[in-house]
Amino acid sequence: MLREIAIAPFRGLVLAGLSVLGLVALMAHAAVLILTSSFGLIILVPWAVGQARKVTGVRRTLAARWDRVRIAQPYAPPPAPPLPDVEGFYVSEGQLYKTPRMPMLYARIDWMLDDRATWRDIGWLLLNATLGNVLALTPAALIVYGTLTMPWGVPLIALGFLSAPVLLRLHTTGSRALLGPARRGFRSRPSTWFPIWGRCSALAALSLLSLVALVAPRAWRVANQRRKLAGDWSGVPVAKPYANRTTKRDRLFFALDPFVGLLITAVPMELVVYGGWGLALPQTWRWFTGPDEPDWAAGWYGQFAGSDALAIPVGLAMVVAGLWLSPPLARLNGLWVRLMLAPSQEEALVQRVRELTHTRAEATDAAEAELRRIERDLHDGAQARLVAMGLGLGALERLIDHDPAKARQLLAKVRDNSAKALAELRDLVRGIHPPVLADRGLGDAVRALALDTPLPVKVHVDLSRKLDPPVESAAYFAISEVLSNVTRHADADAARVDVCLGADTLELTVWDDGRGGADMSRGTGLRGVARRLSAFDGAMTVSSPVGGPTTVRMTLRVSAG
Incomplete structure (x- = not known):
């Protein structure tokens, strides 16, 4: 018991040192997030997540050794190596790859980002650098201050040693709550947040360009492109009008989109950009360059509420919030496009009738062309050979009695025409409906x-x-x-x-x-x-x-x- 009380303050110092490593891991997350969102360097994501897991793994080990508290591994099983299909290709994200390197990278990123334990690790790193340090360093601070104020500091020294086991036990309890297995998983997939955030940013840029489309002579083409993107990016299909012309609703959409569309899509874009480039990155840069650098626009960059310490956690929280809001806001933007650019019920009915009329005409023309091809092939191919066979058989009938040798030659030609006619008929039937298909x-x-x-x-x-x-x-x-x-x-x-x-x-x-x-x-x-x-x-x-x-x-x- 006395031994535990004596060494507890030193264990608190070890946990404080672990929090420093956690801050380094958080900085790695911030840098990788910025590089990924700006330059697409997704190859760094597994490395950053791996650094956080190393730090939290050390905390689980210390909990088992010091407090005899076992914190189970919370991570989902890693993905199996990708297997090639029967043709030897690897399929991932709708693309074909000749080697498993990129499919395995995508699978590992999805595995890490879609695991709730990954985000609980990040939450623990943030709390350990703040509240966790209070619990870990308070005993050592009391002992040091009591030593410096002797003899009046004796009660503080005693309080520091006596409180250390209790505070470290609280630290372990909180760590077990965050670093243990989660009770439930995510309802959505965080791995999809990044590409959807990029689409939101692109939609915000298109909303600004709507002012240009408003005066464009062929604005209907831009409107059709927005309809297509609403289905491809937002998951909200929007039908195209039959006529290729710019309507009043198109003009109204382009006039309102710089305000409504931009308001919808700019929120996740600004949260991620300002959280990363405005808070986390400048404060991280200040740590490396020293306090003599400028004050970052009087606290607008690299500080939150005048605090340097809050810049990184608040910046990362804003980035996560922006990514999390991207899917619903992307869909909301698609609903906005459909509200303004989708044909009305009457227009949709007229469009469908025209489409069916056009389709029927195309099908009729294709059928007639196919019939003409079959007739031409029969007339020029098999029919001509059958006529030749008939003439050959007539000549054979006249020659078979008085010129058997010539009759045999003619019979060979008839047999050859028969084989060719049969082959052409087979090709014709195969062109109509191949036997292997049936x-x-x-x-x-x-x-x-x-x-x-x-x-x-x-x-x-x-x-x-x-x-x-x-x-x-x-x-x-x-x-x-x-x-x-x-x-x-x-x-x-x-x-x-x-x-x-x-x-x-x-x-x-x-x-x-x-x-x-x-x-x-x-x-x-x-x-x-x-x-x-x-x-x-x-x-x-x-x-x-x-x-x-x-x-x-x-x-x-x-x-x-």
Whole structure:
């Protein structure tokens, strides 16, 4: 008992030293957060989180040795190493990678940021640097002050030794509450806050540019882009009007957006920017440069309420608040865009009727073109050979009695025409509906198509059910045409095809490592694909920057299974 009382003040000094290491870890978090949000250096995130976990791990070890209090490890199990798919690629964040390095990095970042224990560690580091230091240093401060005021300081020395075990026990109790396993996890994923915050910042910039779009001659294009971003970034799909013209509602939106849209999206942007660049970073810089530096605009930077000590914790709290507010405010911005730019009920009905009329016309033209192709192929191919076979058989009938040798030669030609006619008929039937598609489904049909392509093609198929034959046929020929376009124009060494079935959409993606550029849009093949997809409320987008790679994404509407 006496031994515990004697060494407790020195243990408090050790905890105070640990709080210094915690401050260093917090500074690392602040620097990495600023570098990540400004320059995209996400590779530093696991390192910063790892430093905090080392400090908190030491505190758990000290609690077990000094107080015999076991604090269980609270962290979720680490992610398993990423596995390649059947084609040897690693898929992460919608991208393909040839090595597991980047997918593993993304998985580790998500694992750390989505674990509640990571944020509880940061909270402990903040509290340990403030309230924790009060508990840890009070006994030593009483003993030192009592020693300096002898003999009147004897009661203070006694109080310091006697209070040390109690205060350290309080320190351990608080540490166990924060550093132990959490009772529940996050309702949302903090790992998604960073990209959404970046989108909020971009939307804020677009709101400022709305003043320029207000006087632009083709402002409807900007309005269509805002509708698209509302669906892609905010998760609020906004339908486009049928007519390509600027309406009064578009002008009204551009007039109000610099105020309403900016007010919505600027809040998370300003919280993160000012918390990081205005509070945490300047104060951290002052620690390195010394007190002779300027006063940072009379306390506006690097100080909070005139206090240097509050700059970093308040700055980090503002950054976290800005990131946390980004998802709901991004959605609110999407709702604002939909309120102003979505077509009215009457406009939507008229637009749908026009779309269906256009789709029906496209489907009719495609069907007529297909019938003309079949008729032309039959007339020029199999029909001509069958006529030749008939003429050959008539001549064979006349020659078989008095010139058997010539009859055998003619029979060989007839047999050759028969084989060629059969092959052309098979090709024609395969062009209408490939037998492998009917027998084995879309997945195996696409794999067979990949085997017939001159360059190496990897195929990934994720189909939970069999699709209707018209949908399978449209998807098959769309992929076939795109692969043919890649072979002719892309100058690629390899390609990949992804077939993924969602709740009510079939997504097709064809990727190649070619040179990209305008060559990929050469010819009418891709326009034919777009016409074929339009019959199923489908769409096609082509991303082909100069130098590659080229990505063609196609979607078809399917019935829910």
